[in-house]
Amino acid sequence: MSKENEVCCVLPTNQKNETSxxxxxxxxxxxxxxxxxxxxxxxxxxxxxxxxxxxxxxxxxxxxxxxxxxxxxxxxxxxxxxxxxxxxxxxxxxxxxxxxxxxxxxxxxxxxxxxxxxxxxxxxxxxxxxxxxxxxxxxxxxxxxxxxxxxxxxxxxxxxxxxxxxxHKKDAPDLFPVEKEKEIRELNEIIFHEINNGVYKAGFAQSQEAYEAAYELVFNRLDWLEERLSKQRFLHGDKITDSDVRLYVTLARFDTAYYAAFNVNKKRLIDYPNLWGYARDLYQTDGFGNTTDFDGIKKHYFLSLHILEKESKPKILPKGPDLSIWKTPHNRATQFA
Structure with missing residues (x-):
């Protein structure tokens, strides 16, 4: 059984609330x-x-x-x-x-x-x-x-x-090619533990030490991915694979939610030239952007996350960030032609 065999989506809550x-x-x-x-x-x-x-x-x-x-x-x-x-x-x-x-x-x-x-x-x-x-x-x-x-x-x-x-529809892409299965599975494990679930480890940590360890894990891996994507269009070369799907879902939520809501605030996605171009490349591909609900994402992470804590502090829905920049040219197809 994979170490990734864990579940979403969760709400952080007061550790003293043993009924949750x-x-x-x-x-x-x-x-x-x-x-x-x-x-x-x-x-x-x-x-x-x-x-x-x-x-x-x-x-x-x-x-x-x-x-x-x-x-x-x-x-x-x-x-x-x-x-x-x-x-x-x-x-x-x-x-x-x-x-x-x-x-x-x-x-x-x-x-x-x-x-x-x-x-x-x-x-x-x-x-x-x-x-x-x-x-x-x-x-x-x-x-x-x-x-x-x-x-x-x-x-x-x-x-x-x-x-x-x-x-599958005619001419559907092969997102999980047999010849790259081992490589895809290995990278997927890294992406999950250090990026997908890494932001949750930081956001839901209930000790400074646990938070800082998760914070460093996330940004060390983002730096590594930034370097990897400086050399190729997608994670495993020139074609989209299962790994790209898994990384995209966290990148799409990073600046909109995780950066502020989970305190992973060393850098924004847009501060990484290659990761940002890569994320826009995927967003502008059928299946990615047209299934991404930024409005729903913001509502969930900022209005729904702490309902069990019964906070008296009013919940505020952030007005930003500017989401129109997701549609700006990325030029990665030309860059890696």
Whole structure:
């Protein structure tokens, strides 16, 4: 099992609040340690695997969540939109139900039109009535049972890219080429621990030592990636791969949310010439920018993050940053022609 087998998206909360599932994810030294996934049965043709069938599943996501976002990027790039339906959760968590959850308040009547439920937790309880962890996204729901059958976001993109290949659109790119599998998996592990989850380790740390260790981890790796992307257009050469999807979802949220909300404020993304050009290159590619909800991201990280702390301080939604700069020319195609 990969070390990345951990779940999103979480709320930081007061460590003294022992009734919250999140409090269980703070180590004694103040480090943030995620809960593990529970529904990890793979997709495949082998006995015991989840069957690969058109219109059998519904993918539930919240556009604010990076782990869920990368599933939707891959789903769109590969042309699985007509094969796997999509349910979308509100970026603002419900505040009046006494627990961490996600709600379908973007839909008419506050009910998912297909699954006919109001909260994500209902689908987790359908799968396991004793489920006591946080209901998390992404979650794959079997439409025949209305149960969560997969929430292993680490491996989900691999399944979409390999096991669901017979449903890929014509001329879909190979995001997980066999000849680069080892290299992609190794880099993905680094990206997760030091970038994707690294910003959360800094933002949710409850000791100065844990925060500073995570802070250094993030920026040391960003410096390394800046150098790598000075020599090639994408992380593994001249074509987009699964690794690029995984890095993009954090970069897209960096200046908009993490820089201020998580105190990873040594540099902004736009202060890294190569990373910034690379991020704009991806944003302007179909599947990336048109699945990126900056407004929802800001609402979640600045208005919804501390609801369990019952802070008296009013929550303010930042007006910036200027998002139009994501559409400015990046010239990386010419640079690495």
């Amino acid at each position: 599932p999140v409090s269980k994810e703070i180590a004694k030294d103040g480090r943030f340690v995620r809960q593990t996934n529970q529904f990890t049965t793979p997709f495949g043709e082998e006995e015991g695997s989840l069957p690969i069938e058109k219109n059998r599943y519904r993918l539930i996501w919240a556009p604010v969540c990076p782990w869920a976002h990368r599933q939707v990027i891959v789903r769109k790039i590969l042309g699985l939109e007509e094969v796997i339906s999509l349910g979308t959760l509100d970026p603002l968590r419900p505040t009046d139900i006494g627990k961490i959850d996600w709600a379908f308040t973007l839909d008419e009547g506050n009910i998912d039109p297909v699954l006919k439920v109001q909260y994500l937790s209902e689908l987790y309880k359908n799968a396991d009535p004793e489920y006591s962890g946080r209901p998390t996204v992404p979650a794959v729901i079997d439409l025949q049972t209305k149960k969560v059958v997969q929430n292993d976001y680490h491996n989900l993109t691999y399944y979409w890219e390999r096991e669901w290949k017979k449903f």
